[in-house]
Amino acid sequence: MAIPPKPSGNMAENADADERPPILSSWKQIYAIVLILHALIILMFYLFTHAYA
Amino acid sequence: MDFIDWTVMLGTLTAIVAYGVWKTRSVTSVKSYLMGDKDLPWWTIGLSVMATQASAITFLSTPGQAYQSGMDFAQFYIGLPIAMVILCIFVLPIYYRLNIYTAYEYLEGRFDLRTRTLTAILFLIQRGLAAGITIYAPAIILSSILGWPLNNTIFFIGLIVIFYTVFGGTKAVSVTQKQQMIVILTGMFIAAMVVIFKLPPDISFNDALSIAGKSGKLDVISFDFDPSSRYNFWSGILGGTFLFLSYFGTDQSQVQRYLSGKSLSESRLGLLFNGIFKVPMQFLVLFVGILVFVFFQFQQPPIHFNxxxxxxxxxxxxxxxxxxxxxxxxxxxxxxxxxxxxxxxxxxxxxxxxxxxxxxxxxxxxxxxxxxxxxxxxxxxxxxxxxxxxDRDYVFITFIMNYLPHGLIGLLLAVIFSAAMSSTSSELNALATTTVIDIYRRSVVKNKSDHHYLNASKGFTLLWGALALFFATTASLFENLIQAVNIIGSLFYGPILGIFAVAFAMKSIGGRAVFLAAGLGEAVVILLFILDKQEVINLEYLWLNPIGCLAVMLFAWLLQPLVGKKVVA
Missing domain, CATH: 1.20.120 (Four Helix Bundle (Hemerythrin (Met), subunit A))
Known part of the structure; x- marks a missing residue:
């Protein structure tokens, strides 16, 4: 089996450039949506907790 | 259980296995067997990742936990979406660019062969023991409730999993997990609906929530920083992110799920799918437990659930x-x-x-x-x-067996068996892949034909399945075996994470330094464990995880100037 090559330092950036997300124009926007959705879920948990406490 | 339940349960499980076998009938190469032809779309990856993490104990134990202690356990998962985003940005592109089969292959490119082999062996010991417990733990509950002999229940779960995992490899694991997750989510949603309809006619859904809330069961989130409380926002966001980075980034049973994606984009979307839906899914499972709690305020529960x-x-x-x-x-x-x-x-x-x-x-x-x-x-x-x-783990299964209509009992049992099979199949698949790719093909039997390694992969899957069955059937002979396995896991998990943390974050550290650091880190962990056993110190074994990780990072940093050559990052 071939020994895998050593990764280069800017590999993540290169891979990012290779692959565009299927929706929206960049992965940054998709990550932002995931984190915003998560923040909304946490907010809903907070409101749920206080509504029935 | 009557005829309808048996039909629904066996029909569901048979359909899933038959579908998996049919979909993977053309697996004829090692790549296809271990990587699934790298053709999986994001939704299959996402469901597969979720199914791997959700074992049968998740669906037996979590509603019981909510019944007893409320919904604060949901906070355990708060760090998960953040970990998914971090992995998508920094780790997945590296794994994809290197076109690797296992996470440990990356360590050879980054450090050297011995670091890769050491880490792979640590994973095999830890996950090999855990695979037996993944079968044993739900089997002991199901055999008790269903009145089946324990070993029959173990073999029922184990033999089905071994059959389709040996037959179709990683693709069989992923496609069956997709069906299993659909059954699991449908079953849990129906269970929630049934509990609501089973409440007394004068109790509305809002009444049920008010009762649960006034009983202190709906405290989902707490922003109080209290180190003595096990679950709060801060432990979830800090400890949880750390834990899920290590689990999803370095554990081959998870890495293999997303490495079989059609492309980097599909794998990223699969992990992000998990990041979005995992927390609401855990909320649903806990919420079912809360509804069962309200149900048992008006319907007398047994004095003891087992x-x-x-x-x-x-x-x-x-x-x-x-x-x-x-x-x-x-x-x-x-x-x-x-x-x-x-x-x-x-x-x-x-x-x-x-x-x-x-x-x-x-x-x-x-x-x-x-x-x-x-x-x-x-x-x-x-x-x-x-x-x-x-008897906490018996609360939900008692409700299923005593209060669900026939047909749904069969469906919910199919949910629990599906969960047991989905996590076990991932483990067997990952164990076989690591054994073949990181040990057998790399260091033991080199340069053989693809057909030879395909047969070896099937053979090692069968072997690990047999070992898992052996551990599961002998587990009851050893007192506190589950705890022992968890402790053994904690002895190794920290140093494994430490090696990967050095690989990703400390670019100037070389192979010799990290290998010695891993040995020293492991020694520190074992020393602390012995001191705790001798009652010289008082340290809960879960703390061995972060200590092991940080010890490897620290030792690697200290040793690099003494033993290592400068690595060009």
Whole structure:
């Protein structure tokens, strides 16, 4: 089996450039949506907790 | 269980396995067997990742946890979406660019062969033992409730999993997991609906939530920074992110799921799918437990949820003592039910005085109930000192067996068996892949044909399956085996994470330094473990994870100037 090559330092950036997300124009926007959705879920948990406490 | 339940359960499980076998009938190469032709779309990856993490214990134990302690366990998962985003940005592109089969292959490119081999062996020991427990833990609960012999239940789960995992490899694991997750989510959603419809006619959904809330069961989130509380926002966001980075980034049973994606984009979307839906799914599972709690405020629950423990008393001198406790428990329940109705009236009339008085009264009644249940536990231990009296894991399955209509009992049992099979299949698949790719093909039998390695992969899957069955069937012979496996896992998990943390974050560290650091880090972990056992220090074994990780990072940093050559990042 071939020994895998050593990764280069800017590999993540290169891979990012290779692959565009299927929706929206960049992965940054998709990550932002995931984190915003998560923040909304946490907010809903907070409101749920206080509504029935 | 009647004929309909058997038909639904066996029909569901057979359909899933048959679909998996049919979809993977053309697997003829190692790449296809271990990487699934790298053609999986994001939704299959996402469901597969979720199914790998969700074992049968998740669906047996989590509703029971909510029943007993409320919904704060949801905070354990708060760090997960953040970990998914970090992995998508920094780790997935590296794994994809290197076109690797296992996470440990990356370590050879980054450091050297011995670091890769060491890490792979640590994973094999830890995950090999865990695979047996993944079968044993739900089997002991299901055999007790269904009245099946324990070994039959173990073999029922184990042999089906081994069959389709050996047959179709990683693709069989992923496609069956997709079906299993659909069954699991559908089953849990239907269970939630049924509990709501089973509540007394005068109790609305909003009443049910109010009762749960006033009973302190709906505290989903707490922003209080309290190191002594196990679950709060801060432990979830800090500890959880750290834990899920290590689990999803370095554990081959997860890495293999997303490496079989069609492209980097599909794998990223699969992990992000998990990041978005995992927390709501755990909320649903916990919420089912809350609804069961409300249900048992109006329908008398058993004095002890593991019926097999109560059956031990039949024809013994303790039978009368149990009957007396049961009579007291019946009276107490009636008192509690009427007090609960009082509190409900207070809630509807928005009368804080009535609510507060009823809450205080209910607390007293619940304490008396806990005392009675404790007395039953003591009786059980008198009768059978080896018995497990913790009955939290039996709450949900008791509800399923006693209160769900026929047909749905079969479906919910299919949910639990599906969960057991989905996590076990991932483990067997990852164990075989690591054995073949990181040990057998790399260091033992090199340069053989693709057909040879395909057969070796199938053989190692079978071998690990047999070992898992052996561990599962002998687990009951060893006291506290589950805890022992968890401790063994904690002895290795920290140093493994430390090696990967150095690989990703400390670019100037070379192979020799990290290999020595891993050995020293492992020694520190084992030393601390022994000191704790000798009662020289007091350290819970879960702390060994971060200590092991940080020790490897620290030692690697200190050793690099002494033993290592400068690595060009």
């Amino acid at each position: 019926d097999a423990n109560l059956q031990r008393f039949e024809g013994t001198v303790y039978e009368d003592s149990l009957a007396q406790l049961q009579t007291q428990y019946d009276l107490l329940f009636e008192e509690r039910r009427s007090e609960m109705q009082e509190m409900l009236m207070g809630i509807r009339e928005e009368n804080p005085n009535t609510i507060e008085t009823s809450k205080e009264q209910l607390n007293v009644l619940m304490q008396r109930e806990e005392m009675l249940r404790g007395q039953v536990d003591s009786l059980i231990l008198h009768q059978a000192p080896e018995a497990q009296v913790e």
